[in-house]
Amino acid sequence: LVRVLRYLKYTLNYRLHYTRYQAVLKGHSDANWISDTKDTKSKSEYVFTLGGAAISWKSSKQICIARSTMESEFIALDKAGEEAEWLRHFLEDMPMWMKPVPFICIHCDSKSAIGRAQSHMYNGKSRYICQRHNTVRQLLSNGIISIDFIKSKENIADSLTKGLSRGQVNYSLRGMGLKPMT
Numbered sequence: 001l002v003r004v005l006r007y008l009k010y011t012l013n014y015r016l017h018y019t020r021y022q023a024v025l026k027g028h029s030d031a032n033w034i035s036d037t038k039d040t041k042s043k044s045e046y047v048f049t050l051g052g053a054a055i056s057w058k059s060s061k062q063i064c065i066a067r068s069t070m071e072s073e074f075i076a077l078d079k080a081g082e083e084a085e086w087l088r089h090f091l092e093d094m095p096m097w098m099k100p101v102p103f104i105c106i107h108c109d110s111k112s113a114i115g116r117a118q119s120h121m122y123n124g125k126s127r128y129i130c131q132r133h134n135t136v137r138q139l140l141s142n143g144i145i146s147i148d149f150i151k152s153k154e155n156i157a158d159s160l161t162k163g164l165s166r167g168q169v170n171y172s173l174r175g176m177g178l179k180p181m182t
Contacts, residue, residue, distance in 0.1 A: 014178050017052070017179045019052045023098070025055075025084075025101075026106070027047065027084055027106040028047045028155050028156050029076045029077050030046070030108075030109060030155055031072040031110075040065050041065055042065075043062065043160075043161055044060055044062050045060075045157045046076065048080075048083060049175070052177050053176060053178070054176040060079075062075050069112075070110060070112040073109075076108075077113055077136060078135055081136050081145050082135075084106060084145050085145075087104065103145055103146045108155075109152040109155045114149055153168060156172045157172075
């Protein structure tokens, strides 16, 4: 609680700053595989930016138990894909928005999750991962999303999964468009 209050005190003058020249919607997806010894569920996080600042973000506990880091990252990628699809439909409904809406690039820091998403076959035994695989494959094949690798230290959703150094937190805040008022 003290940390949260200290954070709020020092970020009171910070605001999201949007620019009109970067009208590209992009996302960042991340997961934290079982960080708590008392709880066996991982966390999923995503951040979507438009115009240089965050427009949608979420950090939540996964509803199923992932058996590996790849599975937890894949579940997070699926959740980010759902949000990307919703955001794309939202932009398509805006009258002044450029049509057709291009695919939304989701940055992920797990090469194994990206490889699984781009694979046409799922050979695992977990039914819930198979369903998520089919969903992500459909989003990829329909041109709604694309998935790109990003280093973990450059993933702005990383700050939602775990404690980071001050420099990495500042990098994530700038990536989300959070800047001090001037």
